[in-house]
Amino acid sequence: MKEHIRTLLDELLPYVDWDSDFLFSELDSLGITTVMMTLSQEYGVELEATDVTPRNFKTLDSIVAMVQSKLDAR
Amino acid sequence: MAYVSAFSIITPLGFTPGDNLRAVLEGRTALRRHAATDSLPVGYTASLFSAEQTEALAVDGYTRFESLAIHSINDALRRGGIVPDDDTMLVLSSAKANVETLGTGLPCPTPGESARRIARAVGVTTMPVMASNACISGVSALVTAMRLVDGGACRRAIVCGADVQSRFVISGFHSLKALSESECRPFDIERLGLNLGEGAATLIIESGAGHQGWHLMRGAVRNDAHHITNPSPSGEGCRRAIAAAMGDTPPDSLAMINTHGTATMYNDQMESKAISLSGLSQVPANALKGYLGHTMGAAGVIETALTMLALEDGRIPGTRGYAERGVSGRVDISADARTTGKRTFLKVISGFGGGNAALLAFHGEPAATEPPARPRYAKVGSVRLTPGGAVVDGTPAQGAEPRAQGMQMITDLYKSLGIDYPRYYKMDPMARLGFVATGLLLAAHPEYAPDAILLCNSNGSLSADLKYLQTIDPQTGFFPSPAHFVYTLPNIITGELAIQRHITGETAFYVLPSKDPAMMGALLDALYADPAAGCAVAGWLQHAGDNDFEADIAIYTRQ
Numbered sequence: 001m002k003e004h005i006r007t008l009l010d011e012l013l014p015y016v017d018w019d020s021d022f023l024f025s026e027l028d029s030l031g032i033t034t035v036m037m038t039l040s041q042e043y044g045v046e047l048e049a050t051d052v053t054p055r056n057f058k059t060l061d062s063i064v065a066m067v068q069s070k071l072d073a074r
Numbered sequence: 075m076a077y078v079s080a081f082s083i084i085t086p087l088g089f090t091p092g093d094n095l096r097a098v099l100e101g102r103t104a105l106r107r108h109a110a111t112d113s114l115p116v117g118y119t120a121s122l123f124s125a126e127q128t129e130a131l132a133v134d135g136y137t138r139f140e141s142l143a144i145h146s147i148n149d150a151l152r153r154g155g156i157v158p159d160d161d162t163m164l165v166l167s168s169a170k171a172n173v174e175t176l177g178t179g180l181p182c183p184t185p186g187e188s189a190r191r192i193a194r195a196v197g198v199t200t201m202p203v204m205a206s207n208a209c210i211s212g213v214s215a216l217v218t219a220m221r222l223v224d225g226g227a228c229r230r231a232i233v234c235g236a237d238v239q240s241r242f243v244i245s246g247f248h249s250l251k252a253l254s255e256s257e258c259r260p261f262d263i264e265r266l267g268l269n270l271g272e273g274a275a276t277l278i279i280e281s282g283a284g285h286q287g288w289h290l291m292r293g294a295v296r297n298d299a300h301h302i303t304n305p306s307p308s309g310e311g312c313r314r315a316i317a318a319a320m321g322d323t324p325p326d327s328l329a330m331i332n333t334h335g336t337a338t339m340y341n342d343q344m345e346s347k348a349i350s351l352s353g354l355s356q357v358p359a360n361a362l363k364g365y366l367g368h369t370m371g372a373a374g375v376i377e378t379a380l381t382m383l384a385l386e387d388g389r390i391p392g393t394r395g396y397a398e399r400g401v402s403g404r405v406d407i408s409a410d411a412r413t414t415g416k417r418t419f420l421k422v423i424s425g426f427g428g429g430n431a432a433l434l435a436f437h438g439e440p441a442a443t444e445p446p447a448r449p450r451y452a453k454v455g456s457v458r459l460t461p462g463g464a465v466v467d468g469t470p471a472q473g474a475e476p477r478a479q480g481m482q483m484i485t486d487l488y489k490s491l492g493i494d495y496p497r498y499y500k501m502d503p504m505a506r507l508g509f510v511a512t513g514l515l516l517a518a519h520p521e522y523a524p525d526a527i528l529l530c531n532s533n534g535s536l537s538a539d540l541k542y543l544q545t546i547d548p549q550t551g552f553f554p555s556p557a558h559f560v561y562t563l564p565n566i567i568t569g570e571l572a573i574q575r576h577i578t579g580e581t582a583f584y585v586l587p588s589k590d591p592a593m594m595g596a597l598l599d600a601l602y603a604d605p606a607a608g609c610a611v612a613g614w615l616q617h618a619g620d621n622d623f624e625a626d627i628a629i630y631t632r633q
Contacts, residue, residue, distance in 0.1 A: 022402035025307060025343050029251075032339075049251060054339060054400035055263045 002064045008038060024057035035063065045070035075440045076223040076279045078288040079230075080154025081379045082146050084131070085273035085366050086121050089149075095383045098391045099411050103365050105257045105269050113548050114241040116248050119257055121271035121367035122239055133195070137172045137181060140192055143236040146274035147196045150232070154278055157197065163228040164193045164202035167215035167235035169370035169563065171204070171534065174240030177543050186532030190587040198232065201593045204585040205371070206534055208563040209334070209425025210295065211235065212374020213433050214582060216277065217293030220433075221600035223281045224446060230281075235375030236274035242539075243370075244270060245546050246559035250303065252338055258368075260335035260361035260393050261342045261407045263400030268336040271367025275376040283442055288382050291434045294318030294604060295580040297527075297572040298428035303560055305340050305424055309347030309403070311578065312430040316352045316422060318606065319432035328357045329416035330390045332381045333405075334423045335361020336368055337395065341424060346403030348422075348430075355404035357420075358412055364394030378421050378433065385437065388413050426560065427569035429581060449602035449632065451610070454522065456628040457515040459484065459507060461621045466518045481620040484510050491517060495574060502538040502561035504531075504617035505570055511625035512571055512611055522629055524611045525579040527568045528601050529627075530594055531616035534585050535564040567615065579606050589614050589626075598630065608632050 006018050012034055016026045027035070035057075036047045045067060056066040083090070086104035087097040097104075104121035123131065133141040143166065151157070158164075166189055175182040183191060185204050193202040205215035212235040219231035247253050247270060254267035279290060296318065298311035305312070331354060333345050342361075349355060362377050369376055384391050390412040397409060417437035424430045457466045461480045464471035464487060471487065478486055481503055488498055488506070491513045498509060508529065516522065538561035545555040560566055568581035580601055586593055594614070601607050613627035 022343075024339060025347075025402050028304060028307075029340075050255070050266060052339065053264050053266060054343075057339075058263070058400075 002060060005039065005064055006060060008042060009035060012038060018060045021059060023059055024054055027057065032057065039067055043067055043071060075443060076220045076281060076290045077285040078277050078382065079280045080150045080156060080278045081276055082149035082153060083275045083376055083379050084142065084146050084149065085376065086123050086127060087365065091379065091383050094380060098362065098365050098380060099389060101392065101394055103257065103394055105367055114245060115552055116245065117255065118244055118248065118253055119255060119269045120239060121269065123272050136191065136195065137175060137183065139168065139172050139236060139238050140188055142238060142274045143192050143234050144195045146236060146276045147232055147234050150276035150278050151196065156278060160199055161229040162198055163200050163222060163231045164198040165215045165219040165231050165233045166192065166202060166204040167211040167233065167371045167375060168204055168206065168237050169208055169211055170237060170243055173242045173539055174238060176242065176539055184532060184536060185534040185585040186587045189585060201587065201590050203593060203597065206583050206585050207425065207429050207565045208427050209370060209373065210423045210429040210431040211371035213293065213421055213423045213431035214295050216290065216374065216378060216433055217295060217431060218597065218600050219279055220290040220293060221603040222596060223279055225448065225599055225603055226445065227596045227599065230278065232276060232278050233375060234274060234276040235372035237370040237372045238272045239270050241546065242543065245554040246542065246562065249554035249556040249559055254337060257395055258337035258363050259395035260337045260363055261346065261399065261401055261405060262396050263398045265337040265339065265342065265400055267338050268363065269367040271369040273366060273369040273372050273376050275372060275379045277375060277379055284439065286439050288435055288437050289440050291436055292319050292321055293431065293433040295429060295431045295582065297578055297581045298430065299572040299576050299578050300428055302428065302566050302569045303426050305344040307344060309344045309351060311428065312345060312348035312422065312424055313351045315430040315432040316348060316420065319420060319434045323434060325354050325357055327416065327418050329385055329414040329419050331357050331359040331420045331422060332377050333359050333361045335363055335393065337363055343401050345422065345424065346401035346405045349405050350403035356406060358390050358406050358408065360391055360393045360407065362391065374421065374423050378435070381419055381421065382435065385414065385417055385419060388415060390414055426563050427565040427581065428572050429565065446603060449599060451602050451630045451632045453628045453630050455515055455519040457511050457625065459511050459625040461623065464514060466514050471514055487514065500557065501570065502541065503620065504535060504537060504615060505561060505567040507617055507623055507625045508567040508615045509570060511627045515611065515627060515629055519629055522609050522631065524575060524577055524609045524629065526601055526607045526610040527571055527577060527581045528598060528610060528612040529568060529615045530584045530586055531614060532586055532588055533616060533618055535562050537617045538562045580604055602632060
């Protein structure tokens with residue numbers, strides 16, 4: 001799942017370092033929205049404004065964990 | 075060196091400095107959850123005055139904003155035993171002044187009128203000024219007042235920051251998705267955004283040697299030249315403001331840094347980088363938004379006053395809402411209050427329009443210094459745009475043959491400039507006017523590259539305010555437009571120009587009761603008190619309607 005998300009997002013946001021320890025510092029608000037919309041559609045989960053915390057966007061692993069927790073909660 | 079002779083703080087936590095300090099040190103907050111209503115169909119968390127507090131603050135014949143400012147100023151005057159004289163200036167600071175009554179049928183004086191009304195109510199006879207630089211207004215007002223006092227423009231300056239909240243402002247920040255539904259958590263890994271707040275504070279600063287107490291040492295304003303709402307991810311503008319305010323002050327002499335700490339994803343991240351890049355990671359830092367919310371134009375003054383009070387007690391207030399570091403820069407934040415024996419601190423603040431400001435203050439008796447020499451600068455070019463036409467350096471604009479009148483003429487002039495800047499068409503009319511006026515000026519004087527901007531008017535962002543108001547009209551629907559809301563901060567034009575021209579020095583917007591050359595000259599002197607100011611674009615920029623506007627702007631260089 002992590003590699004699939006990396007490929008998906010890297011295609012849309014090629015200048016982002018997806019291995020960053022503070023990923024959110026590399027994303028602007030449009031970048032965050034792109035991540036949210038892309039993953040919502042790809043995995044059929046609802047990602048909301050309250051999900052946009054530094055914890056959920058700290059690393060690629062954090063983003064994967066956020067999506068996984070939404071899938072688990074379905 | 076300017077010293078602080080008196081201050082007051084009025085917030086929902088209390089009406090006295092002591093009440094506010096006690097509440098903050100005890101960890102109490104004024105933030106409350108407010109439910110959606112018919113006229114404001116979004117719930118939010120904010121620090122607002124209660125109905126009883128609002129009634130207690132009301133001054134007959136004045137708006138809620140004016141009443142709050144009048145109470146704050148009068149309380150500071152009373153505490154200092156001070157009566158304003160003809161050598162006393164009033165420097166107000168507000169992001170949105172009376173906007174809550176705009177379009178309601180209730181009295182809604184323009185910010186310039188309001189400044190005059192407040193001045194008269196508190197006995198100030200000189201021309202007042204209101205800093206309107208979005209979130210950094212409070213610190214920019216303190217920096218300007220400090221320079222006016224140090225430079226001899228007046229012996230005493232009353233600096234009052236005040237703002238009240240309204241559906242106008244709350245819906246605007248909501249449309250920008252900047253608000254947290256729960257209590258804000260500055261610098262925390264779970265932070266979700268800011269909470270708004272109401273309040274006022276006044277600092278009275280005076281010139282004079284040999285005074286024991288709080289002194290304003292140095293301050294600076296620097297622009298990111300990056301984006302009109304987002305802070306620069308590099309933190310560079312904030313870092314440069316900090317460097318200019320610190321001068322050669324050793325970091326270990328600082329008791330603390332009072333940060334802006336709004337708890338938005340980007341502000342706190344940017345500030346952490348700026349503090350880290352400044353070599354100040356080891357200095358205790360805090361943010362006060364978890365107690366009082368973001369009080370906008372009042373924040374810089376309230377938080378500076380509270381920090382002074384706390385340090386007099388040897389205390390560094392904790393950061394309510396903080397638990398785990400959620401920023402990449404190293405910042406020494408603590409949820410709990412700490413103790414210190416030091417009495418020097420740095421106030422840092424950033425905001426929309428790309429502005430960053432920093433102010434260094436210390437408690438004690440400073441070494442005697444010579445008063446600064448009056449800065450010398452000269453006007454080297456000018457432009458005047460009115461519905462009747464465009465005049466550059468005293469002659470009708472060359473190469474521009476506008477076919478239309480009014481704002482269509484401005485767009486015709488924009489096209490004639492040959493500047494490829496698509497954002498022009500997204501700007502509000504006042505920003506377009508400033509953009510074209512500056513474009514004409516610098517096209518006539520390509521040898522100058524401005525590094526600072528100072529603009530003034532009397533009605534703030536009235537045209538943009540009315541436009542945004544239409545998007546939250548309960549009769550026709552509630553679709554608050556973030557694109558319109560950003561331009562309801564008058565200083566956005568300074569941010570637009572900073573981005574287009576890469577202007578990274580001081581950028582400032584002031585509101586005056588009228589176009590007063592003497593006051594505008596004093597403000598320009600204050601701008602040039604910043605040693606980094608070399609070439610400034612400065613003047614008057616007002617839009618009251620498509621056939622009622624004036625840009626009267628000049629370019630200056632230091633001699």
